[in-house]
Amino acid sequence: xxxxxxxxxxxxxxxxxxxxxxxxSSSVFSSLQWYRQEPGEGPVLLVTVVTGxxxxxxxxxxxxxxxxxxxxxxxxxxxxxxxxxxxLCAGNGDSNYQLIWGAGTKLIIKP
Amino acid sequence: EPEVTQTPSHQVxxxxxxxxxxCVPISNHLYFYWYRQILGQKVEFLVSFYxxxxxxxxxxxxxxxxxxxxxxxxxxxxxxxxxxxxxxMYFCASSEQGAYGYxxxxxxxxxxV
Numbered sequence: 001x002x003x004x005x006x007x008x009x010x011x012x013x014x015x016x017x018x019x020x021x022x023x024x025s026s027s028v029f030s031s032l033q034w035y036r037q038e039p040g041e042g043p044v045l046l047v048t049v050v051t052g053x054x055x056x057x058x059x060x061x062x063x064x065x066x067x068x069x070x071x072x073x074x075x076x077x078x079x080x081x082x083x084x085x086x087x088l089c090a091g092n093g094d095s096n097y098q099l100i101w102g103a104g105t106k107l108i109i110k111p
Numbered sequence: 112e113p114e115v116t117q118t119p120s121h122q123v124x125x126x127x128x129x130x131x132x133x134c135v136p137i138s139n140h141l142y143f144y145w146y147r148q149i150l151g152q153k154v155e156f157l158v159s160f161y162x163x164x165x166x167x168x169x170x171x172x173x174x175x176x177x178x179x180x181x182x183x184x185x186x187x188x189x190x191x192x193x194x195x196x197x198x199x200m201y202f203c204a205s206s207e208q209g210a211y212g213y214x215x216x217x218x219x220x221x222x223x224v
Contacts, residue, residue: 031211042115042202042215043154050211088154092210097142097159097167099210104153 002027002093006102014110016078021105023089024071030092032072033099034063037086079109113137117203117216124193124223132188132219134203143186144204144213145178147171154202160186161209193223 007022023032031050035043047056049065049072056063060083062075076083086106090099116135124130136143145157158168158178165178177189186205190197200220204213 033212035215040200040218040220042204042218043213045212045214048212090154095167096209097144097161098156098169099154099213100156101154 002029002091002100004089004091004100004102006087006089006105008105009103010106010108012108012110013079015080018075018077019079019107020073020075021087021107022071022073023091023102025091026070027093028069029100030069032065032069032089032091034072034074035088035090037088037104043088043090076107079107081109081111083107084109113214115203115205115214115216117201117219119219120217121220122222124221126195126223127192130190130193130221132190132201132203132221134186134188134216135184136186136203136205137214138184140205140207140214142166142206142209143180144206145188146202146204146215147199148202148218149199157188157201190221193221195223197221198223 005024033048034046037043047063052067052069054065060077064073086104088104089102118133143160148154156169158172159166175191179187200218202218203216206213
């Protein structure tokens with residue numbers, strides 16, 4: 001069974017600080033995706049990483065896919081209150097259709 | 112920006128009743144999905160649909176569940192006889208290229224009483 005473990009589960013920091021959240025597995029994934037979910041809403045896709053070692057930037061967010069395609073990280077620089085939310089990683093491993101989901105990191109940025 | 116539309120946003124039903132959850136995927140997407148999320152738990156895959164047939168389904172998607180694309184735009188999930196444990200947020204999603212990035216709807220909150 002393929003699993004994705006996210007850490008930390010919960011993070012509360014001050015505005016302006018940097019942070020990194022992690023998504024780890026013992027399995028290889030052909031792609032990993034990061035989503036952000038607001039309460040009562042569906043997940044919103046932030047990025048898809050496909051190639052081992054790939055780095056993608058989305059403004060102050062930097063996403064990296066591990067060389068072995070088993071893990072990924074999300075780094076936020078100078079966090080702002082608008083970054084508050086639940087960040088989910090999801091990957092497709094053996095399947096072309098379904099995604100395996102992490103449990104999420106709940107991020108709170110205090111002004 | 113194109114979006115996936117789900118209706119209703121909230122449905123309350125009696126145990127044993129049938130419910131139909133409706134979704135309008137993005138028009139040029141070819142892959143359609145249903146996921147669910149029980150409060151405080153992980154997002155769980157239910158079923159994927161491609162080329163007018165189920166391409167993959169999970170153990171959760173038993174004989175009580177069915178999906179249909181009755182016309183060119185709607186994609187529905189039917190639960191034949193709801194149980195208390197079916198209470199969850201149900202999300203529809205669609206994609207252009209399989210599991211390489213979905214667009215999700217806002218979900219239907221199903222409450223079975």
